[in-house]
Amino acid sequence: MTATLAPAHARTGSKAARGQLTGTGAMLRLALRRDRIKLTIWLLAITALVPRFYYAAVASVIPTPQAMAEASQMIRVSFMRVLAGPMFGAEITAQRYFLAAYWVEFLLAAALMNILLITRHTRAEEQSGRAELIRAAVVGRQAQLTAALSLALIGNVVLALLTAAAAISIGFPAGSALLFGLSLAAAGLVFAAVTAVAVQVTEQPRGASGLAGAALFAAWLLRGAGAMQAQEGGPLFWLSPIGWSQQTRALGDERWWPLALSALLTGLLLAGAYALAGRRDLGAALVAARPGRASAPSWLSSPFTLALRLQRATIVWWAAAFLAVGVVLGAMTGGMAETDLPIFAGADFGRAWISLMVFTGSLYTGVFVVLAVVRMRAEEVRGRVAPLLAGPTGRTAWLGSSLLVTALAAVLLLAVYGIALGAGAAASTGEAGFVGEVVLACLIRVPEVLVLLAIPAVLLGLAPRAISLAWAVLVYSGFIQILGSYLGVPSWLVNTSVLSHLPWHPLGTFAPVATVVLTVLAAALTTLALYGLRRRDLSAG
Template identity: 40%
Template structure:
């Protein structure tokens, strides 16, 4: 007979407490999530806050006189202008506050939605995918604690952003609406963020993968924006009321100051959050409600290659960015025919367009838009180029590299998809821009011009991928610093043209050396030099990856 003994004073085995709360451990998980996001969340919040204040200040400069604001009303009072901004009611009293709400609220609501979705997926589905959630839940942690903690962090982040916006805009003295308008403007952002955080609480229950969950939730964000844009452009209020972004815009900060549309956001968020908690009880930890589709009995010959495997892993994100950039290009192209009328009388923008080469307004405006499309493509490139780092930290790279597969071939497959896929999404963006632009202007020659202008940014994308692979190869813990490249390119390449940043700042960005087609003439030398720089960075990054230790599990 044997007997098990326990040493005096030894702690009892950890496990779920009998009859314990399903929310047990939520407070600890909230603290842990805030600790992990101590850099990420402040960057998000400060970027949105400072960007809004900078926009409010620039609106004062661009539309300083009543005549300038009257010109802005005429330029925005068109289907294309309303689709890109918001409902027409703002134009009835177009002061600085209503102008800020009209032009910025719908756009920043998308960014707040992106922040909220990433918070939820990072602290729920990503934790399950890596196996950390199962380990944590083996202790005294309730079944709903992870989702409750993630939602709590999202609520806190959105409330902090709302408070900063309210205080900052009230201090800026927009002059129409005062403190009440500023408080409503900030609260509208929080309401939009909570809606999309709750949507993500549902999508993380559906799929077993963090990328799929975030992709589905971001598709809902995109659908909300499209519904709002379509409804406002044709004056169909019913269509706009189907969108949470339409709800927050119809609170009309600085115009009517209506709070009740935010109650719709609160109610919808509560319903979605409750659905997320309910659905989480119908699946196992690490699994999704949607069953995994069984694969083929044997892998294809293409899948057995590093490039084929990388393409299989990236295909969903590549398809999403391709479709999104095509639609984004088409939206910008649809207003290309109205560009001259929209920008008429805005001296600062006219001067910025003149600095691009002195071509026609449509061509100059197209070259500015091309920077935006290229930066969005660069976002895909950075995400794809950093995928090897995710594979390494998740422990999936180690068994592959334990075979005869070399590090250079494995990482090179992901890099080839990043660089090649970035070029493809640029092509689709240029195609959508060109087709819609040619239709809106009646000039068929714009199609090849705009497609060529988009492809001219490909070497800058390759440099962006090169920077990411250098960080991955030599400084893997700092690899996320690659995000600086697209963010900086947008700030100096797009906003810098309007706010008159010095030229040397634009020269620090690879996108600053791309010829501003179709406004400027083609120059092949910068593109050749960018391609050589990209090749050198790729070689340097792969060399570092071959020499450093692999992070193992």
């Protein structure tokens, strides 16, 4: 009797490959159900911003042909191309201005959506222990990762179609609108694949999203550096996936082939992600966690130092990002101050630019403090707070220490950002006094950041399941403050924004009454948060 071994091996390998994906369909349905609200909000928000930004620009920035020409000329200036542009096509239209001014922001939003989605459905599931329970059923080794990537693919396809429809509604030709939508989807899928690799490298969801976020930041920097090199993008532009999407040149000499570069990179990254996922244990990572000490050092004996230890890595990474961004944005001040465009006649545009960037730093610091409190809620849900409070540490000491560390970190971040922004401005203008002026302008905004910290804190104390509302408050405050006047929002409604009560320095003047009111409000909300935590039960899900 004879036997043929080769085909048997082939069949065995094929069965093994199929076994790796067993349960993918069920996992995808579960992911769709869990993300039916979050993903829908992301998709609708990005889509809604297409007409919103377009009509805001038409109403305020380019209301006349002369203003359109001036604004377009401003975008073509090299230092502005770091943040906007390039603009393709010789003829200036409102649609081309919109694309040049806001395309980068839409690409960044699509990438961020995918980073958070993949992290949430892979590494976060492993850390919480849910992935281990699911794997105990008839679920293949690669099913969870495949389901998460399939959800990302569905989300990006829907995003492409929705944004294409929105672009058609503001006057894009159908082909150009589809190219615009696909450029967002292509960038989103690249960073979904980047995150798929990152979640294999580190054991912590924060570490995975941080690595993917660092890759996104590097891509943004390369795109900006390439934009500085040439009007339509220099060599460095082609090293960035964000640059590839923009090099499709929608509304210009349109090219579809750069999307193939995004597809190729996505495929290579996914191959690497699956290879790494097949070589590690569930819950483990390529970079193994270092073993901790057998006993804690004496300086960790207080709740404050423990909170500082838990947040120090996050603080360092945020400070490094603030330092880099501050220097880049500050270095653009000289070019802004020297512009002679009529649209800025009579204005010290250099200081106006710094004022806007100081406000932007305050808004980003708000993101940091909300994230910090949301992580406290995550620690509670994962059951890590209850054992801590079973000892001599009380609830007030735990929450109060964590909030104090976050508040001090926010002050540090604003100071670092102010130093970097001021140093960049001083270097580009030759005015050494910019450093002290900008640092003071940043620190003046501390009270509003404290209120943004106190809002999620009070939700954590009184209504922990509603803590996500803190994000809505932050987004609403930033949106109303930045675009409220352009959209004709009544002043009383603008004043409901947390970020609307302090003047924009260095152009503005100090507002002592608003400073005191915001500080007292932050203290009152924090007190209410501490009271609420003492009165409620801890939760574990």
